[in-house]
Amino acid sequence: MNRHELIETFPALYEVVSLKETFWKNPLKNDQAILKDDDINMQAIEAAEARLQRFAPYLKNAFPETEATNGLLESPLKRIDDFKEELEHVYNVQIVGKLFLKCDHVLPISGSIKARGGIYEVLSLAESILLKHEVLKIDENYEKIAEQSIQDLLSLYTIVVGSTGNLGLSIGVMGKKLGFHVVVHMSNDAKPWKKDLLRQKGAVVVEHKQDYSLAVEEGRKQAEQDEMSFFIDDxxxxxxxxxxxxxALRLKKQLDQAGISINENQPLSVYLPCGVGGGPGGIAYGxxxxxxxxxxxxxxxxxxxxxxLVGMMTRLHDHIHVQDLGIDNRTIADGLxxxxxxxxxxxxxxxxxSGIYTVSDDTMYQLLATLIDKEGIALEPSAVTSLVGPVKAKTVNRNGIHLAWATGGSMVPDAIMRGDYEKGKALQST
Structure with a gap:
C-alpha cells in the first residue's frame, strides 16, 4: 500500500503523519497471551541474571564505579514528587498515584539503559569464547578475566554494531575493556561527543550520512565478511x-524493599522511550x-x-519505514x-x-528543563519522553505506581546539557 492507502486503511495515522503528539491504544493487548519461544521465557531471564552475577567480581575490579553495587549494573528508583506537581500544573490534570523515576541514566560504565543489553551481550560473547577455548570454567571466579592472556585471546575477535549512540557506547567501552577489537557504525544523527568518546576508548567509529537502519545494515555486512567478527544486532x-x-527482576526487588506491592488494586504503569525497540521491548517483556x-x-x-507506533498500528512491523509515510526521521532525541x-x-x-504515545522535540526540551529545575536531575532529550507518560497515555486517573524510565543522560557534556536546558527554558517562556 502507498502512503494514501495506508492512511485510508488506518485513519489514526493522519495525526501521526501530521507530526502531532498522539496516543495509540494497542487493540491486540491480551494479558493472558504467552510468547511461545524456547529462547525467551522466565527461565532464560533468570539464566541471564545468573550470568551477570558470575561477571560481577570481574566488573567490580575492572570498573570501580560498580563497587557500591558489588559489580552489578543497577540504578536507583526515585520518587519525583516536585516534578509530578509541576506536570499536573502544566497540563491541568491530577495524577492519581505516585510517580517514580527509574534512574538508568546513572547506570555504571556507560550511563544509559544500553548498559543492560549492550554490555550483557558483550559479556555473553566473551564467556562463550573463553569457555570454548577452555580458559574459563563457569564455577571459577571470573576475576581472572582481567588477566592479560585472556585479553590477548579476546583481541583476536571483532565486535561490530550499528548505533545512534548509546548502544555503541556501551558495547565500545565494555568490548575494549575486555580486549576485543570494536567497530561501531554510527548513523547521521549520532551526537559528535558520543563518537569522540568511543574513539577515546579505542573503538573504530565508521560514520554514515544515512540513518540508523543503514548503519545497522553496513555493520552486518562487515561482520559477515570475517569469521572472527560478531555482529550485535539491536x-x-x-x-x-x-x-x-x-x-524486571531487579525492579521487583526494589519495589519490595520500598514496601510497594503491585497487585490489582495498585497496578504498575511504566513509560519507556523507544527507538528500534530492543531495550523497552525487553524490559516490557520482563x-x-x-x-x-x-x-x-x-x-x-x-x-x-x-x-x-507505525509498525505496530499497521502490523507491517519492520516492513515499513516512517519515510514511507513522508515522516523525516529527524529529531533531537538521537537515541530514538x-x-x-x-x-x-x-x-x-x-x-x-498497552500503547504508544509521541512527543515533540519542543516538549522534550521543556521536560528536560523542568526536571532539572524541580529535581536537579539531568536527562538527555530521548530519556525525558517517559516523564510525560501519565498525561499522554491517559493514565492520570489510574491509581497505583507510575514509573518513568530514564534511559540516559549522565554522560552528556555539561555544555551540551546547558544548551538543551536553555532551549527548554526559552520555550517555556513563549
Missing amino acids: EQSKTLFLGYAVA LHQVFGPHVHCYFAEPTHAPCM AVGRPSGFVGKVMEPIL
Whole structure:
C-alpha cells in the first residue's frame, strides 16, 4: 500500500503523519497471551541474571564505579514528587498515584539503559569464547578475566554494531575493556561527543550520512565478511533482549524493599522511550513475566520518528519505514531517531504493550528543563519522553505506581546539557 492507502486503511495515522503528539491504544493487548519461544521465557531471564552475577567480581575490579553495587549494573528508583506537581500544573490534570523515576541514566560504565543489553551481550560473547577455548570454567571466579592472556585471546575477535549512540557506547567501552577489537557504525544523527568518546576508548567509529537502519545494515555486512567478527544486532538479538529483561527482576526487588506491592488494586504503569525497540521491548517483556496483568507498559517515541507506533498500528512491523509515510526521521532525541522498528520486538509486543504515545522535540526540551529545575536531575532529550507518560497515555486517573524510565543522560557534556536546558527554558517562556 502507498502512503494514501495506508492512511485510508488506518485513519489514526493522519495525526501521526501530521507530526502531532498522539496516543495509540494497542487493540491486540491480551494479558493472558504467552510468547511461545524456547529462547525467551522466565527461565532464560533468570539464566541471564545468573550470568551477570558470575561477571560481577570481574566488573567490580575492572570498573570501580560498580563497587557500591558489588559489580552489578543497577540504578536507583526515585520518587519525583516536585516534578509530578509541576506536570499536573502544566497540563491541568491530577495524577492519581505516585510517580517514580527509574534512574538508568546513572547506570555504571556507560550511563544509559544500553548498559543492560549492550554490555550483557558483550559479556555473553566473551564467556562463550573463553569457555570454548577452555580458559574459563563457569564455577571459577571470573576475576581472572582481567588477566592479560585472556585479553590477548579476546583481541583476536571483532565486535561490530550499528548505533545512534548509546548502544555503541556501551558495547565500545565494555568490548575494549575486555580486549576485543570494536567497530561501531554510527548513523547521521549520532551526537559528535558520543563518537569522540568511543574513539577515546579505542573503538573504530565508521560514520554514515544515512540513518540508523543503514548503519545497522553496513555493520552486518562487515561482520559477515570475517569469521572472527560478531555482529550485535539491536533489531533481532534475543541476547540483548534478555539482558534488558533482567531489569524486571531487579525492579521487583526494589519495589519490595520500598514496601510497594503491585497487585490489582495498585497496578504498575511504566513509560519507556523507544527507538528500534530492543531495550523497552525487553524490559516490557520482563515486567509482564514478573507482574502479569498488573503491569501496563507504554512506549514513548518522537513525533518525527514514530517507527514502532507505525509498525505496530499497521502490523507491517519492520516492513515499513516512517519515510514511507513522508515522516523525516529527524529529531533531537538521537537515541530514538529510528525509522524502521524491530519486527522481532513488535511481534513480541503485540499481546503485551498497552500503547504508544509521541512527543515533540519542543516538549522534550521543556521536560528536560523542568526536571532539572524541580529535581536537579539531568536527562538527555530521548530519556525525558517517559516523564510525560501519565498525561499522554491517559493514565492520570489510574491509581497505583507510575514509573518513568530514564534511559540516559549522565554522560552528556555539561555544555551540551546547558544548551538543551536553555532551549527548554526559552520555550517555556513563549
